[in-house]
Amino acid sequence: KNQVEQSPQSLIILEGKNCTLQCNYTVSPFSNLRWYKQDTGRGPVSLTIMTFSENTKSNGRYTATLDADTKQSSLHITASQLSDSASYICVVSAITGGSYIPTFGRGTSLIVHP
Amino acid sequence: ETGVTQSPTHLIKTRGQQVTLRCSSQSGHNTVSWYQQALGQGPQFIFQYYREEENGRGNFPPRFSGLQFPNYSSELNVNALELDDSALYLCASSLEYGVRSPLHFGNGTRLTVT
Numbered sequence: 001k002n003q004v005e006q007s008p009q010s011l012i013i014l015e016g017k018n019c020t021l022q023c024n025y026t027v028s029p030f031s032n033l034r035w036y037k038q039d040t041g042r043g044p045v046s047l048t049i050m051t052f053s054e055n056t057k058s059n060g061r062y063t064a065t066l067d068a069d070t071k072q073s074s075l076h077i078t079a080s081q082l083s084d085s086a087s088y089i090c091v092v093s094a095i096t097g098g099s100y101i102p103t104f105g106r107g108t109s110l111i112v113h114p
Numbered sequence: 115e116t117g118v119t120q121s122p123t124h125l126i127k128t129r130g131q132q133v134t135l136r137c138s139s140q141s142g143h144n145t146v147s148w149y150q151q152a153l154g155q156g157p158q159f160i161f162q163y164y165r166e167e168e169n170g171r172g173n174f175p176p177r178f179s180g181l182q183f184p185n186y187s188s189e190l191n192v193n194a195l196e197l198d199d200s201a202l203y204l205c206a207s208s209l210e211y212g213v214r215s216p217l218h219f220g221n222g223t224r225l226t227v228t
Binding site for chain 1: 118149154155156157158159162169170172204206213214216217218219220221222
């Protein structure tokens with residue numbers, strides 16, 4: 001069964017600090033890994049997309065890494081802002097019969113305090 | 115350019131009833147997918163449509179069905195509602211069907227089954 005596990009479940013940091021969120025997966029055959037940011041009551045917003053051959057991808061203050069051998073990914077947030085408070089979701093897609101089937105993690109809830 | 119819009123935003127139904135949720139894709143997007151997100155959980159993939167054909171389905175029973183119309187808008191139909199169907203239903207569209215196509219999510223329909 002394809003699974004995506006995220007840690008920590010929740011995280012509280014002070015504004016301006018950095019943090020790293022983790023994602024471990026058992027999804028096969030692997031197609032791509034995505035990180036999303038979801039504000040409360042809103043739909044997720046795409047942050048990064050990585051395929052098997054990519055091991056790092058940046059989007060402003062967000063940097064994602066991928067180790068396809070160990071099936072691990074991380075999302076690093078630099079110089080956090082209050083607006084970074086949200087749930088961060090890791091999504092890993094398998095390619096099956098020409099279709100991309102995504103498996104979502106439960107998300108890490110990040111709270112940034114002033 | 116309008117984003118993905120979903121209607122209604124909230125809905126209350128009784129167990130055993132049927133419900134139809136609607137999604138207007140972002141302009142120019144030909145791929146749409148639907149997700150169920152229970153409270154405190156990550157989204158779960160229901161199915162995806164590409165140019166009016168279903169081309170991927172998650173682990174949901176047949177009472178979850180859908181349609182994509184020629185203008186690429188979409189419907190999610192759920193028959194014989196159960197209490198566990200209470201969730202946020204998210205729709206997402208993408209410009210093309212591909213490994214690098216980012217998903218653009220709507221803000222969802224909150225369904226409550228009593």
